[in-house]
Amino acid sequence: MVDRRPWITVLSHLVLIVGVLIVAFPLYLAFVASTHTADAIVQSPMPLLPGAHMWENYKAALFGSGKLGSNTNVMHMMWVSFMTAMIITVGKIAISLLSAFAIVYFRFPFKMLCFWAIFLTLMLPVEVRILPTYKVVAELGMLNSYAGLTLPLIASATATFLFRQFFLTVPDELVEAARIDGAGPMRFFKDVLVPLSKTSVAALFVIQFIYGWNQYLWPLLMTTSEDMYPVVIGIKRMLAGGEAAVDWNIVMATAIVAMLPPAAVVMLMQKWFVKGLVDTEK
Amino acid sequence: MASITLKNVVKRYGSGKTAVPVIHGVNAEIKDGEFIVIVGPSGCGKSTLLRMIAGLEEISGGDISIGDRVVNNLEPAQRDIAMVFQNYALYPHMTNFENMAYGLKIAKVPVDEIKQRVDKAAKILELGHLLDRKPRQLSGGQRQRVAMGRAIVRQPKVFLFDEPLSNLDAKLRAQTRIEIQKLHHELGITSLFVTHDQVEAMTLAQRMIVMNGGVMDQFGTPEEVYNTPATTFVASFIGSPPMNLLKNAPGGKPGQILGIRPEHIDIVASGGWAMDVITVELLGAERLVYGTVGGEMVTVRIEEAHIFPKAGDTIRIQPREERRLHWFNAETGKRI
Numbered sequence: 001m002v003d004r005r006p007w008i009t010v011l012s013h014l015v016l017i018v019g020v021l022i023v024a025f026p027l028y029l030a031f032v033a034s035t036h037t038a039d040a041i042v043q044s045p046m047p048l049l050p051g052a053h054m055w056e057n058y059k060a061a062l063f064g065s066g067k068l069g070s071n072t073n074v075m076h077m078m079w080v081s082f083m084t085a086m087i088i089t090v091g092k093i094a095i096s097l098l099s100a101f102a103i104v105y106f107r108f109p110f111k112m113l114c115f116w117a118i119f120l121t122l123m124l125p126v127e128v129r130i131l132p133t134y135k136v137v138a139e140l141g142m143l144n145s146y147a148g149l150t151l152p153l154i155a156s157a158t159a160t161f162l163f164r165q166f167f168l169t170v171p172d173e174l175v176e177a178a179r180i181d182g183a184g185p186m187r188f189f190k191d192v193l194v195p196l197s198k199t200s201v202a203a204l205f206v207i208q209f210i211y212g213w214n215q216y217l218w219p220l221l222m223t224t225s226e227d228m229y230p231v232v233i234g235i236k237r238m239l240a241g242g243e244a245a246v247d248w249n250i251v252m253a254t255a256i257v258a259m260l261p262p263a264a265v266v267m268l269m270q271k272w273f274v275k276g277l278v279d280t281e282k
Numbered sequence: 283m284a285s286i287t288l289k290n291v292v293k294r295y296g297s298g299k300t301a302v303p304v305i306h307g308v309n310a311e312i313k314d315g316e317f318i319v320i321v322g323p324s325g326c327g328k329s330t331l332l333r334m335i336a337g338l339e340e341i342s343g344g345d346i347s348i349g350d351r352v353v354n355n356l357e358p359a360q361r362d363i364a365m366v367f368q369n370y371a372l373y374p375h376m377t378n379f380e381n382m383a384y385g386l387k388i389a390k391v392p393v394d395e396i397k398q399r400v401d402k403a404a405k406i407l408e409l410g411h412l413l414d415r416k417p418r419q420l421s422g423g424q425r426q427r428v429a430m431g432r433a434i435v436r437q438p439k440v441f442l443f444d445e446p447l448s449n450l451d452a453k454l455r456a457q458t459r460i461e462i463q464k465l466h467h468e469l470g471i472t473s474l475f476v477t478h479d480q481v482e483a484m485t486l487a488q489r490m491i492v493m494n495g496g497v498m499d500q501f502g503t504p505e506e507v508y509n510t511p512a513t514t515f516v517a518s519f520i521g522s523p524p525m526n527l528l529k530n531a532p533g534g535k536p537g538q539i540l541g542i543r544p545e546h547i548d549i550v551a552s553g554g555w556a557m558d559v560i561t562v563e564l565l566g567a568e569r570l571v572y573g574t575v576g577g578e579m580v581t582v583r584i585e586e587a588h589i590f591p592k593a594g595d596t597i598r599i600q601p602r603e604e605r606r607l608h609w610f611n612a613e614t615g616k617r618i
Contacts, residue, residue, distance in 0.1 A: 171369060171371070173367045173369055173371035174371055174373065176338050176371065177365070177372075177373075178373075178384075179337075179338065179359065180336065180338075180363070180364065180385070181359065181384050181432075182385055182389055183359075183388055187388065192373055192375075196375055
């Protein structure tokens with residue numbers, strides 16, 4: 001049926017544009033702020049157009065300027081964030097694929113118990129179990145290490161469920177055909193299930209990478225040495241200078257830089273998503 | 283040697299007192315190179331039987347042998363069989379070539395031999411130009427051929443077909459049926475073909491197993507099954523339109539059911555039985571006359587006939603020959 005009400009299109013476009021503006025405006029301001037000197041920002045009204053100091057600000061942010069605030073090398077913090085996010089993402093996907101595989105395709109004693117145990121952990125937010133987790137990590141000597149930063153966050157019920165739901169849609173005959181072809185369970189997993197799960201893996205990759213990148217509470221608790229700080233903590237620490245003026249321009253530059261990797265991941269993975277959706281077949 | 287022997291094969295779901303038997307002791311000897319069709323209505327156990335032979339279902343009782351080996355405890359891949367599924371079961375992310383080669387790859391067959399076998403199968407099935415595409419780029423009939431190709435390259439002792447034509451449209455079904463027959467002529471591999479369609483059964487089978495409620499009612503050639511059905515079920519299942527079964531046939535004893543096929547009844551001017559015509563269907567080359575004889579429904583098939591009954595007429599009908607009369611025991615349904 002032909003839509004005879006073009007004003008609905010206009011309205012929806014308007015709503016979307018307004019929404020984008022609301023979300024994007026602060027980002028734009030942050031970018032603008034990162035291109036001025038610290039004094040220019042603090043004056044009111046705040047400048048709305050980019051200034052001329054972009055490169056020096058970003059250089060100072062990335063490599064440390066020796067001035068007040070945090071002296072940490074933002075590049076290093078970016079690296080820590082990146083490693084944490086990658087380890088969490090890859091670990092989570094690997095573990096969840098295997099658990100979902102076990103739950104869907106095997107019968108074993110206490111299977112239902114395991115299933116419900118995993119499900120129940122979904123109901124416990126990180127904050128509830130953070131004290132026991134800290135104790136365990138501390139006693140294992142994993143504070144201030146990549147292992148401590150990532151291991152407690154690797155097991156995931158949501159990812160397991162996502163893959164479980166997907167595996168349930170794989171027709172049984174595919175399993176039987178593979179059985180007749182002589183493929184054992186792990187062979188089937190590697191040759192058939194994982195390739196078919198590519199879209200889910202891509203989606204999960206994006207979500208988990210951003211989740212891992214934005215981790216704040218857990219790293220804050222368990223890292224005490226500056227060279228294990230992820231970049232989000234670095235940004236916070238830059239604001240800590242109580243007596244001295246805050247270098248807002250450097251802070252903003254750091255914030256913009258910190259946003260780039262997740263944005264890049266989303267944009268790269270988008271291609272996979274779309275390709276996966278187009279490729280999907282029964 | 284690729285004969286198949288079924289000895290008292292039983293299948294139960296569940297265990298102990300609450301076990302539900304679905305197959306009650308099937309016995310059959312299938313010779314090397316035979317094309318056997320297992321036919322029956324939905325739920326009769328034919329697919330279950332096939333899957334037990336394939337190794338996809340456990341055997342609750344009895345023995346299944348392929349060749350001289352009892353295969354009860356062997357994995358499907360060890361039984362030297364290949365299966366074609368109703369929904370093709372092709373791996374969607376692999377090319378057609380890879381689909382056909384997968385089983386051989388796992389069996390560690392050398393790469394050039396794999397290519398040789400796949401190319402040969404593709405030639406037989408006319409798939410050569412489609413080898414590099416993925417299944418989703420193919421039509422249903424082509425996909426089924428790729429599935430058959432996958433079965434052929436394994437050079438198995440037995441082919442198992444699980445209702446492979448059910449997902450195809452009528453025209454494609456007829457075409458693929460002929461291709462399967464051609465294949466069997468060329469390769470001569472023992473084949474078991476499961477279907478609920480009695481036309482497929484009659485046209486493809488050298489012998490057929492007619493199953494009903496988990497029991498094998500008859501195992502014979504299409505002629506035997508058509509001319510001398512062993513039970514009322516077989517009698518009414520095979521042949522279209524279905525055989526007339528009369529409980530109170532004129533000239534019959536009580537406790538007996540008379541069976542006579544619509545195509546073996548003639549309309550006569552006098553004598554015979556009186557039939558009240560309810561409706562007449564024109565099917566082009568033939569007509570089907572539906573009516574009642576002594577209160578029971580009877581169908582008569584007439585070809586270019588001079589006597590054209592109309593709804594509401596009373597006509598006289600007579601079985602053509604004595605040997606076309608089939609008598610069954612009303613209680614057991616078995617042929618007398």
